[in-house]
Amino acid sequence: MIPTVSAGPLAPHDFGPAGWSPADAAHLLRRSQYGASALEINRAHKAGPLATLERLCVPQPEEPQFERESALLRQTALDTGSTTNLQAWWLHRMLHSANPLVEKMTFLWHNLFATSNDKVKDAALMLAQNDLFRAQALGDYAKLLHQIARDPAMLIWLDGNANRRRHPNENFAREVMELFSLGVGNYTEKDIQEAARCFTGWHMRDGEFWFNDIQHDTGSKTVLGSTGKFDGDAVIDICLNQPACPRFIAIRLLKTFVLPEPDSKTIQAVADSITKNKFILRPVLRELLASRLFFSPQTRAAIIKSPLDLVLGTQRALVSAPRLEPTAKCLDDLGQALFMPPTVKGWEGGRLWISSTTYLLRANFATEISTQPKYGPLIDLDAQSRQHQLDTPAQAVDHYARLLLAAELDAKLKTRLVSLASSADSPDNRDRGLLHLLLALPEYQLM
Amino acid sequence: MAGNRRIFLTRCGTAGVASVGVSMPGIWRSAVNAAGLLGMPNTKGRVLVVVEMAGGNDGLNTVIPFADDTYYKARPVLAVPKDRVLKLNSAVGLHPKLGDLRTLFDDSQVAVIQGVGYPKPDRSHFRSMDIWHTARPESVDLRDGWLGRALERDPKALAGGVPALALGSEKLPLALLSGRVNVPNVQSMDAYKLLPGPGDQSAQARAKQTLREVVALKATEAGGELDFLRRTADVTLTSVDRLGEVAKAYKSGATYPETGLARKLQVVARLIAGDMGTQIFYVSLGGFDTHSRQQPVHELLLAELSGAIAAFLKDLKSHKLADRVMVATFSEFGRRVVENGSLGTDHGAASQMFCIGPGVKPGVTGAHPSLTDLVDGDLKHHTDFRQVYAALLQNWLGYPAEPVLGKGFQPVDCVKM
Numbered sequence: 001m002i003p004t005v006s007a008g009p010l011a012p013h014d015f016g017p018a019g020w021s022p023a024d025a026a027h028l029l030r031r032s033q034y035g036a037s038a039l040e041i042n043r044a045h046k047a048g049p050l051a052t053l054e055r056l057c058v059p060q061p062e063e064p065q066f067e068r069e070s071a072l073l074r075q076t077a078l079d080t081g082s083t084t085n086l087q088a089w090w091l092h093r094m095l096h097s098a099n100p101l102v103e104k105m106t107f108l109w110h111n112l113f114a115t116s117n118d119k120v121k122d123a124a125l126m127l128a129q130n131d132l133f134r135a136q137a138l139g140d141y142a143k144l145l146h147q148i149a150r151d152p153a154m155l156i157w158l159d160g161n162a163n164r165r166r167h168p169n170e171n172f173a174r175e176v177m178e179l180f181s182l183g184v185g186n187y188t189e190k191d192i193q194e195a196a197r198c199f200t201g202w203h204m205r206d207g208e209f210w211f212n213d214i215q216h217d218t219g220s221k222t223v224l225g226s227t228g229k230f231d232g233d234a235v236i237d238i239c240l241n242q243p244a245c246p247r248f249i250a251i252r253l254l255k256t257f258v259l260p261e262p263d264s265k266t267i268q269a270v271a272d273s274i275t276k277n278k279f280i281l282r283p284v285l286r287e288l289l290a291s292r293l294f295f296s297p298q299t300r301a302a303i304i305k306s307p308l309d310l311v312l313g314t315q316r317a318l319v320s321a322p323r324l325e326p327t328a329k330c331l332d333d334l335g336q337a338l339f340m341p342p343t344v345k346g347w348e349g350g351r352l353w354i355s356s357t358t359y360l361l362r363a364n365f366a367t368e369i370s371t372q373p374k375y376g377p378l379i380d381l382d383a384q385s386r387q388h389q390l391d392t393p394a395q396a397v398d399h400y401a402r403l404l405l406a407a408e409l410d411a412k413l414k415t416r417l418v419s420l421a422s423s424a425d426s427p428d429n430r431d432r433g434l435l436h437l438l439l440a441l442p443e444y445q446l447m
Numbered sequence: 448m449a450g451n452r453r454i455f456l457t458r459c460g461t462a463g464v465a466s467v468g469v470s471m472p473g474i475w476r477s478a479v480n481a482a483g484l485l486g487m488p489n490t491k492g493r494v495l496v497v498v499e500m501a502g503g504n505d506g507l508n509t510v511i512p513f514a515d516d517t518y519y520k521a522r523p524v525l526a527v528p529k530d531r532v533l534k535l536n537s538a539v540g541l542h543p544k545l546g547d548l549r550t551l552f553d554d555s556q557v558a559v560i561q562g563v564g565y566p567k568p569d570r571s572h573f574r575s576m577d578i579w580h581t582a583r584p585e586s587v588d589l590r591d592g593w594l595g596r597a598l599e600r601d602p603k604a605l606a607g608g609v610p611a612l613a614l615g616s617e618k619l620p621l622a623l624l625s626g627r628v629n630v631p632n633v634q635s636m637d638a639y640k641l642l643p644g645p646g647d648q649s650a651q652a653r654a655k656q657t658l659r660e661v662v663a664l665k666a667t668e669a670g671g672e673l674d675f676l677r678r679t680a681d682v683t684l685t686s687v688d689r690l691g692e693v694a695k696a697y698k699s700g701a702t703y704p705e706t707g708l709a710r711k712l713q714v715v716a717r718l719i720a721g722d723m724g725t726q727i728f729y730v731s732l733g734g735f736d737t738h739s740r741q742q743p744v745h746e747l748l749l750a751e752l753s754g755a756i757a758a759f760l761k762d763l764k765s766h767k768l769a770d771r772v773m774v775a776t777f778s779e780f781g782r783r784v785v786e787n788g789s790l791g792t793d794h795g796a797a798s799q800m801f802c803i804g805p806g807v808k809p810g811v812t813g814a815h816p817s818l819t820d821l822v823d824g825d826l827k828h829h830t831d832f833r834q835v836y837a838a839l840l841q842n843w844l845g846y847p848a849e850p851v852l853g854k855g856f857q858p859v860d861c862v863k864m
Contacts, residue, residue, distance in 0.1 A: 162789070167787075167788050174571065178571060178574075184571070184574055184587065185587070189570065189823070301672075301673070302672065303672075304672055304676070335617045335618065343572075343573070345573050351624075351672070351675055352618055352619075354675070354676060354679050355613075355617070355618055355619040355631070355632045355679070356619075356629075356630075356631030356632055356633070356679060356682055356683040356686055357617060357631075357632050357633060357634040357638075358617065358618075359679050359680055359683040360639065360640075360641060360683050360687065361638075363641060363642075363680075364642045366644075367642040367643070367644050367645075368642070370645050371645045410664070412664055413661055413664065416660060416661055417657075419657075420654065420657045423650070423653055424646065424650065425647075425650070429645060429646045432645040432646070433644065433646055433650060436644040436645055436654060437644070437654055437657060437658060437661075441658075441661065441662075442673060442676035442677045442679075442680050443673065443676075445676050446672060446673060446676070
């Protein structure tokens, strides 16, 4: 057979004679959705890598019950206007949608074009923006960048109406380069001032985009080396044509799905794929999630879980019917309130998720999951025990470590856990105690 | 330089070396050697409290060049009238809402360092804040902060405990980040508690003990994410216990204003009084990004800053602790000289820093930057912020500044020698 792809990091992974293992399946699922249940891991393992990836990347029909619940939660959010209800609507989608990767990518856009309801104060506009993200979740970033510049929530968030011909406001122009497409170091202050002039008159009226031509500066501008009577769309096209742009998106994808500190060569490989696919992300993600790089040892247990990964992932694995409002509150405490990013920079993630305050909250979340039904009832531990024949403490440790940890259990750690499990006074306390400790471990904070 | 040298010798010469002792492990020894000193601070138990003014404080309306007409021309709406300025000398004075600070100034407890900034100022909040936190304007390396790097050179900090603490933030400020020392941050003292696990009391105790043991395990890959998580978990469990013990006995010696910053500083006072050995505290006051309708917001913030710090120092004085404590304020940038069309000010560049406490060399240091010789409409700096950091590290805390900040940052003369 003639290899059709070069031997770069994005070449398809060869699973070799050992084949696609349950650990490989769990790795793919934990990265492309918010956690995985034992059933899901088993199903993905049986289906194989290609079918699993196909299911994740190709739109799947939603269950009618899911659609009904989602519509109800959406209506509630619209009726009350409350951020908590908005969060509940989205969390429900993240937990129960048949298209979990779409939700993960929707969040990636929310984090990139981070807009807060704290300032927008309009549930309908936040929902409309979220719909925009979801429509292009695995779609066209270039199109999304053009759309977001006209998005009413964004116009409120970055002071669109204050951007007038005689008094250009740089807020959106700065962020479109710094945070939405290029990153620091790829433009000058002068480029921002000129770009701000191009967006003058891009206003909002009655909850809709409004081109206020009286306030638009029609003069000549020079942005990133090009000169012309540019408007906002022209600036966005100029940004999209910078080599820094696909690299900027590549870094986001790599940090979200693959590893925290990608090297320059890897970034360029993904950027090239983005360019080749003209900013359509579905084929880029499919290539990335099947790649040698994705399944390499260096990417396993390499990413620190975001609160969403931690909390929803734990619920997916251990809670039979997650309760949405306490979940939203818990995520807020851990630093990830949906629709309320701390700044326009979004959540920076990685090690910044972890501080002693949030570690303590994560440890306390472990306690709550294992001792009380606050976030929803725990799965039937007794049934698990019977089904998987968890007769000895060592068997229980192995079973739950495989379900919950991204890396293989360290021998010293296993000894301590088995010893702890052996000291329990009942099978139920044994398993609860084990879950409590596993979920509080530094190892559990990785995926 | 003779003064600096003397302070190192007196402070490190006795208890410093003795406490490191003969059993100093290799890694500490090499850290000490790298620092170019034998024995390390902080034998006098000095404390630095950093107060971050987030959002870009309007320095020009904080320390006001009232004698310069250009100020009044540039700020037709926002300028503070000459007769309301709390004059410090014939050129500059404080905003009228900084009355408490003025009282401290008269009591020789305030150093005003004017014209502070860095080359090629960045007007992005994020980037500029990162620069102030990392003290590396020329690099985007965010792996550690200036205080984190200082702690890495302190064997006591490397040995564990709570060498520094951030209060009131969910995230650890980048300034305190280090690849080797983990600093706890406490968002709220009340919530800083570990819930007991499942089972009876003995099961709970076993679980806690096991958790303590397993987070202390050595990760196979030093410097990796797991290593970082284990170190954080370790300092979390340690600090939960320590803070629980310390918090009880303290009685406040001052009435604090009902403000967020005052509440945070009161906790800092309590922790200093509890003597946990913490040398660096970090708190933040946000809201200084005053693009529109600046006046009422800015006044409230300045009053909050001034009132909280004054109450804090009074409280410490009543506990006979004030001599050990210095407060230093900074903001990521000042604001533009000319006010904008929405009764506010836009992002600027150079501004001032305050150092406050009995240990400062009091007075106004450096001239106010010119209001006519500007760079892109903003004030030019004449003092690099790293020179102030150098003074705080070297002359106050007793840490060598050069390994942390790089060469060539002559400490500003703002600490009593």
